[in-house]
Amino acid sequence: MQQNEIETIQSRLEFWDKLTSKQQDTLLQAANLVHYERGTSLHNSESNCLGVILIKKGTLRAYMLSEEGREITLYRLDAGDVCIMSASCVLNDITFDVHLDADADTDAILLSSHVFSKIAQENVYAELFSYKVTTERFSDVMWAMQQILFISFDKRLATFLLDESIRTSSETLSLTHEQIARYMGSAREVVTRMLKYFSQEGLVALSRGGITILDNKRLRALTK
Numbered sequence: 001m002q003q004n005e006i007e008t009i010q011s012r013l014e015f016w017d018k019l020t021s022k023q024q025d026t027l028l029q030a031a032n033l034v035h036y037e038r039g040t041s042l043h044n045s046e047s048n049c050l051g052v053i054l055i056k057k058g059t060l061r062a063y064m065l066s067e068e069g070r071e072i073t074l075y076r077l078d079a080g081d082v083c084i085m086s087a088s089c090v091l092n093d094i095t096f097d098v099h100l101d102a103d104a105d106t107d108a109i110l111l112s113s114h115v116f117s118k119i120a121q122e123n124v125y126a127e128l129f130s131y132k133v134t135t136e137r138f139s140d141v142m143w144a145m146q147q148i149l150f151i152s153f154d155k156r157l158a159t160f161l162l163d164e165s166i167r168t169s170s171e172t173l174s175l176t177h178e179q180i181a182r183y184m185g186s187a188r189e190v191v192t193r194m195l196k197y198f199s200q201e202g203l204v205a206l207s208r209g210g211i212t213i214l215d216n217k218r219l220r221a222l223t224k
Helices: 003-012 021-029 085-090 113-122 124-150 153-168 177-184 188-200 216-221
Strands: 031-036 041-043 051-057 059-065 071-078 099-102 106-112 204-207 210-213
Touching (some): 003 021, 003 051, 003 106, 021 113, 051 113, 071 124, 071 177, 113 124, 124 153, 153 177, 153 188, 153 210, 177 188, 188 204
Antiparallel strands (some): 031 106, 051 106, 059 099
């Protein structure tokens, strides 16, 4: 493993300086560079415990799947984030199924779940880090549930479009109605209907496979 990957591990794992030299060496030996093509399923209800993922480039999407096959996006992780839900065996209290897909071509460092779990059992700082990251993700999950249960769809869609614009640093979003519906846990027809309304109001412009925000100020007013 090259020096820049080692430095990535050292900087992302806040407990690194609290590990013994032996634990540090063991963790480095258990680290591998991985690449996931967009659309790759990394983790689902039938998967083995994958491991802890340190994202270098790209995006991962965590979601739940209803019995009817509808997806509800819980959160997305980008470059610089740590994904520990892919190593749910590290945390015994996680009892629900979370699916994890590559939302874009992604380069990452994968830490062995077995090794990480062993170190977390030996080192309280590593264990606390695991719970800290998990707590942050559950905060994202609760926000997603609040949006779905208590916020009207026009506000949710406006928030989604604005968040995507900020995340991609672009007013033009390369997303289909089907993708938006999947991310938001809704039906494509509902998304299409609301986007058509936004278009008629001059908030967005619709094109094949894309949406351009025309009036950021008015769209943001809808979220309040």
